Amino acid sequence: MNQLPRVFAICLITLPVILIVARLSQNKGWAGFRSGHGYDVTYSMQLTGKPGYSVRTFLPATNQRQKVTFEGDRKFSSISLENNNKVVKWKGVSHLQKELSLRVFFKGEQISYHIDPSINYKPNSDPKLKKYLGSTSYIQSEHHKIRALALHLSSPYTKTLDIIRSFYDYVLAMPSASTSELTDALMALENFEASCNGKSRLFVALCRNMKIPARVSGGLILEDTTKKTSHLWAEVYIGEQWVPFDALNGHFAGLPAHYMELYKGDHFLFRRTAGIPFEYQFRIEKKRINHFPKWALINIWEVIDKGGIPVSMIMALLLLPLGTLLMGIFKNIVGIQTFGVFLPILIGLAFINSGLLPGLILFTVIVLVVPVINFPLEKWGIQYNAKISLMLTAVVIMCLLSVKLLHETQWYNSKSALFFPIIMVSIVCERFAKKIDEEGVVEAFKLYAATLLVTLILYFILSTPTIQNFIITFPEIIFTLAGFNLLLGKWIGLRLTEYYRFQKVINS
Amino acid sequence: MNVFQRITQIRERVVGMNERNINLIYPYNAKSDYKYADDKYMAKMLMEKHQVACPKTYTVVDQIGQIDIAWQAVREWKELVIKPAKGAGGKGIMILRQDNGVWLEAGAQVSEEQIFTHIANIIFGVYSFGDSDVALVEEYIHPHPFFHKLYPKGVPDIRIILLKSVPLLGMLRMPTAASNGKANLHQGGLGIGIEMDTGCLKEAYNGKVHIDHHPDSNRCIPGLIIPYWEELMALAVAASKCFPLNYMGVDLVIDKTKGPMVMEVNVRPGLGIQLANKQGLKQVIDKIMMKEK
Incomplete structure (x- = not known):
C-alpha cells in the first residue's frame, strides 16, 4: 500500500496548524470578536492652571459588550471607583499651558437584548433600585407634564415592553436638535425638540414616572476622527437586567459595536477647577485587530482593507474548500446523494447572500416549476434541448417575478436575488428534469430533499461568523482542509447509508 | 446477533x-x-x-440528419432494439416489434416520428450525461x-x-x-x-x-x-x-x-x-x- 498520500496528507494537516499556533503566540489579537475593528481612543486636554488645577473624567470599563485596555503612560494623579464608574483625576500647578493625555484601546461588540414581550407591567418598588426611580433636577420624572405624557402614552398597554416601546417611539419621533447645551427632560418635552441628552433624560423620566427603573449612560460614538461631542443614551431595568436604548439614533434594546460607554448615571463628562482655560478633544483611530500580521503568509484583511475588495467575495472564495470537504464527507462517509457535488455549496453561499428564508422560497419555487413544465412537454414528445430551453425560460420568468415581488414587499435586497437564478437555472433545472424523466417525480423529490438537507447544514456551518472570520484571518487552514480531503480520497470504509443498504447480505 | x-x-x-x-x-x-x-x-x-x-448490429446512427436514411435500411426487420452507445443503467433502450406494419413498444403502438425523436434524443446525449452519442440498432x-x-x-x-x-x-x-x-x-x-x-x-x-x-x-x-x-x-x-x-x-x-x-x-x-x-x-x-x- 502506497503510504505517500497519507504522509503528505498528515503534513498538509499539521503544518498550517503549527503556523496558526505560532501566529497566535506572536501577535496580540482579538480573534474571538465578530467585528474585526477596535479603536485607539486618546483623551487630549489642554489647560493652564496657575493657582493649581484639578480635572476629573471617566475611564471606560470592561464589561459584557466592551473590552478596554490601557495603552501608553499613566501620568494621572489617581484612579478610583465612584458609584461603579472609573474616575481618573489629574492635579497640579501649571504656569504655562499644560497638555494632559491618556490612551485606551477599545473593542466593542454589537449587542441586542431579547425582552420577553409577555412580562406584565407592574410598578417596581425594589428598595435597591430606589435611586433609579426618583426624580432629579434634570430628570423631573414627577412633574405633572411628564406624568400626563407618561399616562397618555402608556394607557393602551398592559405589557412592560409595549409601554417602553410607546415611550421610545414618542421620543425617537421628536425632532432632533443639534445643540450641545444641557437639555433636561422637561425642556425636551416643552420644546418638543432635543439632542441626545434631552431625549435620553425625557425617556428615562417617562420610565421612572411609571416606576420602571431607568438611568442615563454616557459615552462616545467612535468614528475614525477627532471629536469633542460625547453621547448620552438610556438604560432600562427589565427582566432582571439593564437594557440599553438610544432614542436619538434609533437603537431599541441594543447598541452597535462602536458605542464606548464611559459612565452610568447623569454626570458631567469633565469636572475641573472653575475659571481656568480648558480645552479637550478625543482623537479616535479605527484599527483592524484581527489580522495577526506577524508571520502571516498572506494578510487577507489587509488586502480587503487596502484593495477595497468586498469581504463577501473573498469569503465565498475561501469558504469553497471547506464546503467541498463537507460535501465529500456527506457523500463518501455519510452516503447522501445530492444534485451535483458542488451545487449544495453554491446554493448555500447564495443563501448567505440572499438570506435563508427568501433563498429557500426562491429555490423551492424554481424546483417546483420544473416538473409542472416537464409534464406537458414530455407528453407532447418535445425534443430534449427544446424542452430544457423552455424550462429555463419558465424559471427565468419565475425569478423575475420573485425579484419584483420581493422588491415590492421590501422583504430583502433584491439585487442579491439575481445572484441566485444564474446558478439555479443552469444546473438544478436540468438535473431535476433529467431525474424526473429517468426515475420519476418521487425519486426526483427525494433527491431534492437530500440536496436541501445538505444545503441547509452547509448554510449553517458556512454562515457562522466565527468560522468565516477564522478562515479569513488564517487562510492557511485551507491546506489543512486539503489534507483531510486527501485522506478522504483514500478512505475505503463503508458509507453510513451502506450499512443500511447491505444489511440483508448477512441475513442468512 | x-x-x-x-x-x-x-x-x-x-x-x-x-x-x-x-x-x-x-x-x-x-x-x-x-x-x-x-x-x-x-x-x-x-x-x-x-x-x-x-x-448483431443492424446499423449505427451518429447524425440527426441520417436518422431517416438509417431507418429505411432497418425498418424491414420484424424486431429490433435501439440503444444509446454510452447509456448507463439500461436507460434509453427501446425495444420494437413490427406487427402488420405497425411498430409496437411493450405492446403499445409507437409512431415512426416517436422513434425518430428517441433516436435524436440519444444522439443529442440525453442518456449519456450530455455527451453527444450514437444510437445502435441491433438484433432483438x-x-x-x-x-x-x-x-x-x-x-x-x-x-x-x-x-x-x-x-x-x-x-x-x-x-x-x-x-x-x-x-x-x-x-x-x-x-x-x-x-x-x-x-x-x-x-x-x-x-x-x-x-x-x-x-x-x-x-x-x-x-x-x-x-x-x-x-x-x-x-x-x-x-x-x-x-x-x-x-x-x-x-x-x-x-x-x-x-x-x-x-x-x-x-x-x-x-x-x-x-x-x-x-x-x-x-x-x-x-x-x-x-x-
Missing part, C-alpha cells in the same frame, strides 16, 4: 462504493480504457474482432425458454463480475411486471444470486427483501439451473480477456436459437449483486486470493 456484531460482519464482508472505486476500479483499470466498456459500440467492435458472440434477443417459465416478457440477463478474468459473483436479472420488461435492479427487476460452480439459482432480491418465487408467475426460483452455464462462464472469461480491463462486469443473454451472447460489459458493475447473492465481494475476493497462494 446484536447490532455491533452485524455492523462488524457487514464491514468485514461487503465492498462499499468507496472501496470498490479505490481498491478495485482504479487500480485494476486504466481510466483511458473505460471507453471500451462505456461505449457499447466500441465494446462490440472489440468483441467482434475477438469473435466473442454478441447480438429471444430469451431461452428456460426464462419463459419464470416470466415471459423482457430480456433477462446474467451479470458476472470478474477480477483479472476470474469470475467472482454472478446474478440473474429477471424482469417483472413492475420493471416494465427491464431487468435492472434499480428499475424494479429481480436480482437472483447464482452458485458459481453449478449455475444453480439462489433466492431473488427485489430491492427490498429476499423472496423465493417470481412475483408475477409465482414460480419457485431456488434450485433451478441456468442452461449453458459452462458456456456462459467461458464466454464471460473470453469477453473479459479481450478488454484491457481487469475488474469488470459482463452481461450475458441466452438466445433461444443462437445460445449465449455478451450483451454489454461494464467497468463499474453495481454492488447490489452482493445482496442478490447474500454474499459480500470481500469474502469472495479473499477466498480467491487464498486459492491463488
Whole structure:
C-alpha cells in the first residue's frame, strides 16, 4: 500500500496548524470578536492652571459588550471607583499651558437584548433600585407634564415592553436638535425638540414616572476622527437586567459595536477647577485587530482593507474548500446523494447572500416549476434541448417575478436575488428534469430533499461568523482542509447509508 | 446477533462504493480504457474482432440528419432494439416489434416520428450525461425458454463480475411486471444470486427483501439451473480477456436459437449483486486470493 498520500496528507494537516499556533503566540489579537475593528481612543486636554488645577473624567470599563485596555503612560494623579464608574483625576500647578493625555484601546461588540414581550407591567418598588426611580433636577420624572405624557402614552398597554416601546417611539419621533447645551427632560418635552441628552433624560423620566427603573449612560460614538461631542443614551431595568436604548439614533434594546460607554448615571463628562482655560478633544483611530500580521503568509484583511475588495467575495472564495470537504464527507462517509457535488455549496453561499428564508422560497419555487413544465412537454414528445430551453425560460420568468415581488414587499435586497437564478437555472433545472424523466417525480423529490438537507447544514456551518472570520484571518487552514480531503480520497470504509443498504447480505 | 456484531460482519464482508472505486476500479483499470466498456459500440467492435458472440448490429446512427436514411435500411426487420452507445443503467433502450406494419413498444403502438425523436434524443446525449452519442440498432434477443417459465416478457440477463478474468459473483436479472420488461435492479427487476460452480439459482432480491418465487408467475426460483452455464462462464472469461480491463462486469443473454451472447460489459458493475447473492465481494475476493497462494 502506497503510504505517500497519507504522509503528505498528515503534513498538509499539521503544518498550517503549527503556523496558526505560532501566529497566535506572536501577535496580540482579538480573534474571538465578530467585528474585526477596535479603536485607539486618546483623551487630549489642554489647560493652564496657575493657582493649581484639578480635572476629573471617566475611564471606560470592561464589561459584557466592551473590552478596554490601557495603552501608553499613566501620568494621572489617581484612579478610583465612584458609584461603579472609573474616575481618573489629574492635579497640579501649571504656569504655562499644560497638555494632559491618556490612551485606551477599545473593542466593542454589537449587542441586542431579547425582552420577553409577555412580562406584565407592574410598578417596581425594589428598595435597591430606589435611586433609579426618583426624580432629579434634570430628570423631573414627577412633574405633572411628564406624568400626563407618561399616562397618555402608556394607557393602551398592559405589557412592560409595549409601554417602553410607546415611550421610545414618542421620543425617537421628536425632532432632533443639534445643540450641545444641557437639555433636561422637561425642556425636551416643552420644546418638543432635543439632542441626545434631552431625549435620553425625557425617556428615562417617562420610565421612572411609571416606576420602571431607568438611568442615563454616557459615552462616545467612535468614528475614525477627532471629536469633542460625547453621547448620552438610556438604560432600562427589565427582566432582571439593564437594557440599553438610544432614542436619538434609533437603537431599541441594543447598541452597535462602536458605542464606548464611559459612565452610568447623569454626570458631567469633565469636572475641573472653575475659571481656568480648558480645552479637550478625543482623537479616535479605527484599527483592524484581527489580522495577526506577524508571520502571516498572506494578510487577507489587509488586502480587503487596502484593495477595497468586498469581504463577501473573498469569503465565498475561501469558504469553497471547506464546503467541498463537507460535501465529500456527506457523500463518501455519510452516503447522501445530492444534485451535483458542488451545487449544495453554491446554493448555500447564495443563501448567505440572499438570506435563508427568501433563498429557500426562491429555490423551492424554481424546483417546483420544473416538473409542472416537464409534464406537458414530455407528453407532447418535445425534443430534449427544446424542452430544457423552455424550462429555463419558465424559471427565468419565475425569478423575475420573485425579484419584483420581493422588491415590492421590501422583504430583502433584491439585487442579491439575481445572484441566485444564474446558478439555479443552469444546473438544478436540468438535473431535476433529467431525474424526473429517468426515475420519476418521487425519486426526483427525494433527491431534492437530500440536496436541501445538505444545503441547509452547509448554510449553517458556512454562515457562522466565527468560522468565516477564522478562515479569513488564517487562510492557511485551507491546506489543512486539503489534507483531510486527501485522506478522504483514500478512505475505503463503508458509507453510513451502506450499512443500511447491505444489511440483508448477512441475513442468512 | 446484536447490532455491533452485524455492523462488524457487514464491514468485514461487503465492498462499499468507496472501496470498490479505490481498491478495485482504479487500480485494476486504466481510466483511458473505460471507453471500451462505456461505449457499447466500441465494446462490440472489440468483441467482434475477438469473435466473442454478441447480438448483431443492424446499423449505427451518429447524425440527426441520417436518422431517416438509417431507418429505411432497418425498418424491414420484424424486431429490433435501439440503444444509446454510452447509456448507463439500461436507460434509453427501446425495444420494437413490427406487427402488420405497425411498430409496437411493450405492446403499445409507437409512431415512426416517436422513434425518430428517441433516436435524436440519444444522439443529442440525453442518456449519456450530455455527451453527444450514437444510437445502435441491433438484433432483438429471444430469451431461452428456460426464462419463459419464470416470466415471459423482457430480456433477462446474467451479470458476472470478474477480477483479472476470474469470475467472482454472478446474478440473474429477471424482469417483472413492475420493471416494465427491464431487468435492472434499480428499475424494479429481480436480482437472483447464482452458485458459481453449478449455475444453480439462489433466492431473488427485489430491492427490498429476499423472496423465493417470481412475483408475477409465482414460480419457485431456488434450485433451478441456468442452461449453458459452462458456456456462459467461458464466454464471460473470453469477453473479459479481450478488454484491457481487469475488474469488470459482463452481461450475458441466452438466445433461444443462437445460445449465449455478451450483451454489454461494464467497468463499474453495481454492488447490489452482493445482496442478490447474500454474499459480500470481500469474502469472495479473499477466498480467491487464498486459492491463488
